Amino acid sequence: MWGVSELGTEYPPVYRHTAWRMIGYLNALQVADNPVYRERIASGAEYLLSEQQDNGSYLWWCYETHGHPDFDHLLYCTANPGVALLELYKLTGDERFLMGSTRAADWACQHGIARNNNYNSFAVWHLCEHFKVTEDEKCLDAAIYRNREGGFPNQLSNGAWEGHNAWIFYHSIIVRGFAALYGVLPDGHPAKDDLRSPTLKALNHLIEEQQDSGHFRMCFDPEEWQKSREPDSHYRIYNSNDFDPSTLHALVCIQEFTDLDMSNALYGAICSPMPEDLTEQGMNHLAYGVAYRWLAEQSDSSSTSG
Amino acid sequence: MVTHSVPENRLLDPTHPFQRTDLDLARERFDKVS
Numbered sequence: 361m362w363g364v365s366e367l368g369t370e371y372p373p374v375y376r377h378t379a380w381r382m383i384g385y386l387n388a389l390q391v392a393d394n395p396v397y398r399e400r401i402a403s404g405a406e407y408l409l410s411e412q413q414d415n416g417s418y419l420w421w422c423y424e425t426h427g428h429p430d431f432d433h434l435l436y437c438t439a440n441p442g443v444a445l446l447e448l449y450k451l452t453g454d455e456r457f458l459m460g461s462t463r464a465a466d467w468a469c470q471h472g473i474a475r476n477n478n479y480n481s482f483a484v485w486h487l488c489e490h491f492k493v494t495e496d497e498k499c500l501d502a503a504i505y506r507n508r509e510g511g512f513p514n515q516l517s518n519g520a521w522e523g524h525n526a527w528i529f530y531h532s533i534i535v536r537g538f539a540a541l542y543g544v545l546p547d548g549h550p551a552k553d554d555l556r557s558p559t560l561k562a563l564n565h566l567i568e569e570q571q572d573s574g575h576f577r578m579c580f581d582p583e584e585w586q587k588s589r590e591p592d593s594h595y596r597i598y599n600s601n602d603f604d605p606s607t608l609h610a611l612v613c614i615q616e617f618t619d620l621d622m623s624n625a626l627y628g629a630i631c632s633p634m635p636e637d638l639t640e641q642g643m644n645h646l647a648y649g650v651a652y653r654w655l656a657e658q659s660d661s662s663s664t665s666g
Numbered sequence: 667m668v669t670h671s672v673p674e675n676r677l678l679d680p681t682h683p684f685q686r687t688d689l690d691l692a693r694e695r696f697d698k699v700s
Contacts, residue, residue: 645700648695
């Protein structure tokens with residue numbers, strides 16, 4: 361496992377740290393084999409399987425020691441391990457990992473819509489990835505419903521969301537959900553038609569917010585930004601412009617799952633100065649791993665076609 | 667309410683043109699975070 365528990369050594373760290381690291385290694389493995397990566401993925405996977413709740417969810421070990429069973433937060437706590445286990449199943453064919461992803465998806469299918477858009481979008485991402493592997497229509501239907509009722513609402517005319525989801529990483533988590541759903545819907549499906557305009561608007565916002573360094577403005581909403589400067593705000597750690605791994609991941613998803621070309625912004629994000637703290641957030645690992653695999657595939661396809 | 671208006675589709679009109687990324691750079695960055 362990766363990460364440090366926020367509640368002390370008796371409690372686990374949040375599971376996303378392990379899941380994100382695994383997904384980063386799983387992507388890098390597709391470029392070149394590496395036994396160390398395999399070993400780390402395997403131990404991360406056993407850990408995640410052992411921590412899954414009976415109902416398929418993953419608890420949220422923050423602030424309270426009960427883990428917040430069946431809270432909306434579990435939508436994101438569960439989606440990250442779900443995708444990690446699914447990606448490992450695709451690599452190994454080991455049914456235990458598919459079962460872990462299935463149980464996580466089943467939990468998300470029956471959980472209600474969260475008021476926070478990005479929580480829903482985490483689940484949409486996993487449900488779509490799970491559908492791609494299993495073709496379980498229940499997951500596709502749940503993703504369409506959750507995105508319509510919990511991803512679209514309250515988008516502004518500039519393509520962004522105000523308040524909490526004005527942070528570029530939350531915005532990009534919503535975009536990743538849009539991209540994932542776009543990628544599994546056949547052309548002509550009414551839900552795909554519904555997705556196009558919100559997706560374009562959300563991408564326009566990303567283009568608008570990207571700086572000439574390739575970094576992104578972290579929060580466009582002045583009120584939300586001002587709140588984050590308070591001494592007790594958890595968001596005080598963020599600079600006004602920075603590298604954002606969630607945005608890098610969302611841009612790769614747009615390139616891979618849609619017919620929309622965001623390659624310019626994507627190249628800018630990959631080349632932008634790296635974050636100063638490379639240890640804390642496993643999301644950097646996921647994003648650079650995904651970008652590395654995507655770029656390698658671009659090189660392969662250009663050398664094949666050339 | 668905070669909004670700014672952008673054209674319906676700016677994908678073909680990026681604000682900052684960026685260079686295509688080199689694979690070695692991407693690998694180096696992944697190695698640094700691994």
